[in-house]
Amino acid sequence: MTDRKHELAANLAKVEQRITDACAAAGRPRQDVTLIVVTKTYPADDVRILSELGVRHVAENRDQDAAPKAAACSDLPLSWHFVGQLQTNKVRSVVGYADVVQSVDRARLVTALSKEAVRAGREVGCLLQVALDAEEGGRGERGGVPPAGIEELADLVAGSEGLRLDGLMTVAPLSGEYAGRQQAAFEHLMDLSTRVRRTHPAANMVSAGMSADLEQAVAAGATHVRVGTAVLGVRPRLG
Numbered sequence: 001m002t003d004r005k006h007e008l009a010a011n012l013a014k015v016e017q018r019i020t021d022a023c024a025a026a027g028r029p030r031q032d033v034t035l036i037v038v039t040k041t042y043p044a045d046d047v048r049i050l051s052e053l054g055v056r057h058v059a060e061n062r063d064q065d066a067a068p069k070a071a072a073c074s075d076l077p078l079s080w081h082f083v084g085q086l087q088t089n090k091v092r093s094v095v096g097y098a099d100v101v102q103s104v105d106r107a108r109l110v111t112a113l114s115k116e117a118v119r120a121g122r123e124v125g126c127l128l129q130v131a132l133d134a135e136e137g138g139r140g141e142r143g144g145v146p147p148a149g150i151e152e153l154a155d156l157v158a159g160s161e162g163l164r165l166d167g168l169m170t171v172a173p174l175s176g177e178y179a180g181r182q183q184a185a186f187e188h189l190m191d192l193s194t195r196v197r198r199t200h201p202a203a204n205m206v207s208a209g210m211s212a213d214l215e216q217a218v219a220a221g222a223t224h225v226r227v228g229t230a231v232l233g234v235r236p237r238l239g
């Protein structure tokens with residue numbers, strides 16, 4: 001084993017233990033929570049090692065980096081999640097490799113995703129990114145639809161050809177009423193998910209929690225955690 005493979009294996013084991021402990025504390029079965037490793041800023045070689053170590057879900061947030069990485073790893077049994085703010089001019093590229101887009105936050109993006117998914121003959125899973133810090137009518141600092149806009153956007157995704165409404169995603173807000181209160185934020189997301197599932201019962205993914213707050217997300221009921229630095233190390237640059 002290379003040094004890097006040892007390092008990633010050790011980090012993965014620690015994260016796995018954290019998820020297992022968080023599930024036990026919450027009285028949830030371990031298999032209720034899926035680990036998505038956020039590989040942004042790290043090379044395709046690391047993605048390959050992660051795949052060898054049993055990782056099945058990876059996430060990226062910039063198409064410029066993700067597209068070549070996904071191409072270099074197209075032989076691996078991986079699901080690719082797109083978790084970054086997405087401009088409509090990147091949609092065609094992203095639809096080429098993403099199985100799930102977790103950052104769907106506006107109608108124009110839904111229209112573009114649908115058009116490109118149909119053109120590519122693919123079905124793309126969509127999570128609505130919820131901005132828990134958004135003012136009424138506005139979008140979150142890091143993108144996201146405000147809670148009041150979820151229902152309309154969910155209906156739009158569900159009615160769009162080539163798209164599948166999979167659920168909700170959030171990033172714990174750094175400011176506003178939920179600053180420093182990750183678990184309360186994630187519990188709010190769960191309530192919003194319950195509401196969405198009344199009309200869209202299959203949209204049962206709840207993506208929340210990162211390296212610093214995955215325990216709070218699991219406690220709140222998240223089905224997917226997105227972990228970058230705890231597996232790959234502190235990123236060399238902002239990503």
Ligand SMILES: *Cc1c(COP(=O)(O)O)cnc(C)c1O
Nearest residue numbers: 038061083210211226227228229
């Ligand atoms: C980078 C990123 C993560 C992972 O964050 P870490 O703190 O490195 O675990 C999760 N979600 C999104 C949307 C990200 O951009």
